[in-house]
Amino acid sequence: MRIAMTGYGAVTPLGDDVEALWQGLVTGRSGVRELDRLDDTWNDLPVRVAAPVTTDLEAALGRVRAKKLDRSQQMALIAADEAWRDADVRDCDPERLAVTVGTGIGGVQTLLAQDDILENSGPRRVSPRAVPMLMANGATAQISLEYMAKAGVFTPASACASGAEAITMGARLIQCGDADVVIAGGVEAAIAPLTLAGFAQAQALAKPDGGPVDRLSRPFDIDRRGFVLGEGAGVVILESENHVVARGGRVHAWLAGWGITSDAYHITGTEPGGFSQIRAIRKALAISDLSTSDIDHVNAHATGTRVGDRTEAQALFEVFGDNVSVTAPKGALGHLIAGAGALEAIITAKTVESGVIPATANLQRMDPEVCLDVVQETRHMSVRSAVSNSFGFGGQNVTLAFSAV
DSSP states (O other), X not given: OOEEEEXXXXXXXXXXXXXXXXXXXXXXXXXXXXXXXXXXXXXXXXXXXXXXXXXXXHHHHOHHHHHTSXXXXXXXXXXXXXXXXXXXXXXXXXXXXXXEEEOSSSSHXXXXXXXXXXXXXXXXXXXXXXXXXXXXXXXXXXXXXXXXXXXXXXXXXXXXXXXXXXXXXXXXXXXXXXXXXXXXEEEEXXXXXXXXXXXXXXXXXXXXXXXXGGXXXXXXXXXXXXXXXXXXXXXXXEEEHHHHHHHTOOOSEEEEEEEEEEOOSOSSSOOGGGHHHHHHHHHHHHHHTOOGGGOOEEEOXXXXXXXHHHHHHHHHHHHHXXXXXEEOTHHHHOBOTHHHHHHHHHHHHHXXXXXXXXXOTTOOSBOTTOOSEEOOSOEEOOOSEEEEEEEETTTEEEEEEEEOO
């Protein structure tokens, strides 16, 4: 059974929707900027560069509604609305509609804010909405309420692989007959002093080096220094082939296959040699019944860390050689954690659909140990099939494979 992608929705550092995201990528814009804060906690941080979304979330949802939702839930609902309208699904049986939206840590903004209230003003000032706003499955639950989804709601929490894993879970629900339509994706809104300080202390974040901050995220570059923390949401509508054909719907691309593996190596480190990454890619190809020669393009996880980029490059070369084009959107978007895999699934599917491959932003000097055809200027070519990689802390590896309609 083929799985159709029939709708896209996004809230990103490059704009309010999928079109703004896409135009930003193909024209070389960056969503990375210095954070402008007055609070001493922010000013004391070693890194104050990130990739926040540009959307006025309160204006999009309405002030009253937005106040009842964590920032991550706001983004997820806006992206889901765009995806649902794009797919134009009508008369869907609620008992055949499911939701799978991944997150790394859920409502961290609410958790931190309410903890401050508890410490400074006491327990009676804590919001009665604190728990439903901070719980990890909050975004998934809010989407299910919005669309009356009764076939199940699921929230994978697999760090940076969460969004891609949620899409995989959605496809499996359709494949096993539990749903006809799934709202799937990932969201993260974790730009906060605690997370920035934690990532900085772990030596994972790129620190300003005197150059323009919008060029600080540079995957595969010899001078890469780490990743830039971003935020946002990506949501897709998945449908069984029978369902979309029966209703006469449009298909953007086919989700042809998926592969999930784990390193069992280190809580944050990457397995040397990328052997589990290789297995994930090969699993995705096997499920999709595609050979390596069928793949024209790879959307790389490539966050801009020294070891991570090099390990993924080794894995890709082992599977494909230098016979595929490769791009890394995190140069422009930063790293959206759970939102990354979902947004990059959309980017990969649009590449298959349009034959346009966005350039890897800020790649000025290729790491000589990266023996890949990394796209440095927006490229136009036929893309029959493509894969997208997402790898997360804890050794989570997910590869998605897409094919043209």
